[in-house]
Amino acid sequence: MKLKTWILTCLLVLLFTEGARAGDAMSVDIFGPGQNKVNILVLPARGPGGPGSSALAKNFAETVQSDISYLPFLRLAYMNEILGGDPSKGLKADDIDFKPLQLGRIDLVMTVGAHGQEIEARVYETYTRKLLVGKSYSQVDDSGVALVADRFTAQLMRVLTGKSGFFDSTLAFSKKVNGGKELFTGSALGRGITQITNDGGFNVSPSWSKDGRYVAYTNISDKGHRLGIWDRAKRFSRLRKFGGNVAISPTFAPDGRIAISLSINGHPDIYLLDKDMNPGQPLAPSWAISVSPSFDLSGRKMAFCSGRLGGPQIFLLNRDSGAVERITYEGNYNTRPSLSPDGRFLVFARMTGDGHRIFMRDLVASQERQITFGPGNDEDPSFDPDGYFVSFASSRNGGTKIFVTTRYGDPAKQIPTGAGDAMAPAWGVAPALD
CATH class of the missing domain: 3.40.50.10070 (TolB, N-terminal domain)
Structure with missing residues (x-):
């Protein structure tokens, strides 16, 4: 009912x-x-x-x-x-x-x-x-x-x-199913957990459109890498193949277009697709691998991960000027950035001597702090629509489950996702009630 x-x-x-x-x-x-x-x-x-x-x-x-x-x-x-x-x-x-x-x-x-x-x-x-x-x-x-x-x-x-994004939101995440991975959705409290893909292979890296209707993701199977787009209204997914061997970490920009890392020129660069799903020029071209784009609400800032200066580090592209700024200097392995909607804060995963941990950086104050503390590994951070809560995947309790903290590093709480490993959470707005 x-x-x-x-x-x-x-x-x-x-x-x-x-x-x-x-x-x-x-x-x-x-x-x-x-x-x-x-x-x-x-x-x-x-x-x-x-x-x-x-x-x-x-x-x-x-x-x-x-x-x-x-x-x-x-x-x-x-x-x-x-x-x-x-x-x-x-x-x-x-x-x-x-x-x-x-x-x-x-x-x-x-x-x-x-x-x-x-x-x-x-x-x-x-x-x-x-x-x-x-x-x-x-x-x-x-x-x-x-x-x-x-x-x-x-x-x-x-x-x-004045905010309620935590309750008025939806999580998409990946779970192990029949030897592969499929995507699921549910509320931030773990209500209404529903499998939304049945593509086979490995379905990973979900990203919500701004209006909460679509989820973009990567499907990896014996057919190679394909971009998947799930339509919440039609309850249907479509898959698209691109040239090259790599099509990973798709992300919706605020204007509804998809940024995705493609290897059409021999190595992965981040491209913005047009309405017909055709890639334009690379957004931050480099000889090195560039993945995991993340936008602020204006779409003018894009954080991403790149190996252009050695090991994977986080960079910030100013799309107005084209300038690229290095954000992380500590650690040799920093990945999976997520920008807050206002563009001020960035969360990301860093490999430390104790395992992977989530860090938060204030881009205005140029200050950085660790916000998760294990045990196990903490990865795949994602800001909520208000830029206050941060979801992430963790192996702290055995297996991999989804947890939530705040950008201040409050004690993490597990989100119920049912049996089996759950990972790569992505936050989006909740749909309007039918």
């Missing part, structure tokens, strides 16, 4: 402080220096019979708490931190004694209730009693709880930070 047929969402406009202004609402600057933790307490879920009397409400509350655990600027508080236990008698502000919450240094409190298949959820500031988020969801069954919880948490993140 399609989502909109069983979720009816309405914003409950409830103000509990007369004359309160919108500017008084709590906000969190996730992009600013330093990350202060905001304490949030989820009160026991209620049903018609009181706390704990609705399995649906309890499931919803637990799922929201799991979602919140991916947001490093929020800290989940526990009921034993509150003097006297549950300070509420219902879901509304008038039903809550805020003083114990204030004494326990709780910044936000969430109430959840359900009656039949209707769920109500609210988040208040404890010091102002102000309602930050209030939502009602109708016709929710057990199979739909996770999606509703994700949408509620996305709204909470939007209210607090």
Whole structure:
């Protein structure tokens, strides 16, 4: 059943402080220096019979708490931190004694209730009693709880930070299937994992178009290297062969064209394909191998990996001037760059004495820092649509799985992708609901 047929969402406009202004609402600057933790307490879920009397409400509350655990600027508080236990008698502000919450240094409190298949959820500031988020969801069954919880948490993140790219996004990634690799998609929380290719061989290096409709990728089989393009609307892939032996690391530019490394002149250079999939001139020509293009949102900056000065290093092309600047100087093996949408930050994988690790470089401040710390190997970083979260593949828990951190290097969390190795995550915007 399609989502909109069983979720009816309405914003409950409830103000509990007369004359309160919108500017008084709590906000969190996730992009600013330093990350202060905001304490949030989820009160026991209620049903018609009181706390704990609705399995649906309890499931919803637990799922929201799991979602919140991916947001490093929020800290989940526990009921034993509150003097006297549950300070509420219902879901509304008038039903809550805020003083114990204030004494326990709780910044936000969430109430959840359900009656039949209707769920109500609210988040208040404890010091102002102000309602930050209030939502009602109708016709929710057990199979739909996770999606509703994700949408509620996305709204909470939007209210607090102005951004919600983590929840309003899709991951494409490669998984081992029948001795080869196929591509899969799913939400950033691991919901709705779906195999999207069945080409055989090895399908790797996915990249989303800006609008989230297409995924470009490389298919490697006994027919050689081919460019694959999967259409989300048609649920169909097409493959294209180019001259030469190499066609790897395709990437969508913001204007919808594809940049890809081709060996049509004997060695791999990065070319921008026209609307008929014909390559023009190399974007940053060199005698050496150049791969892994990544663009900022304007399309004027392109990061890429090249061996033009020896071992693989990261370079930045200014497409307006044609100037190429070397970005990485530390380490002998730096690969897989990903530019933030604003073009200021770059994440990439570096081979260190402890294995491959993910590093982040501030291109304005010319500062660099390591943001993952193993064990195992960490590779294939990808920025989320907001430029805050970074997904990557890691072997830290055995096999290879997908994890997420932030550009500040917060503790990494694994994204559920099911059985089997998963690698090469690529972040794109989520589709509109049908």
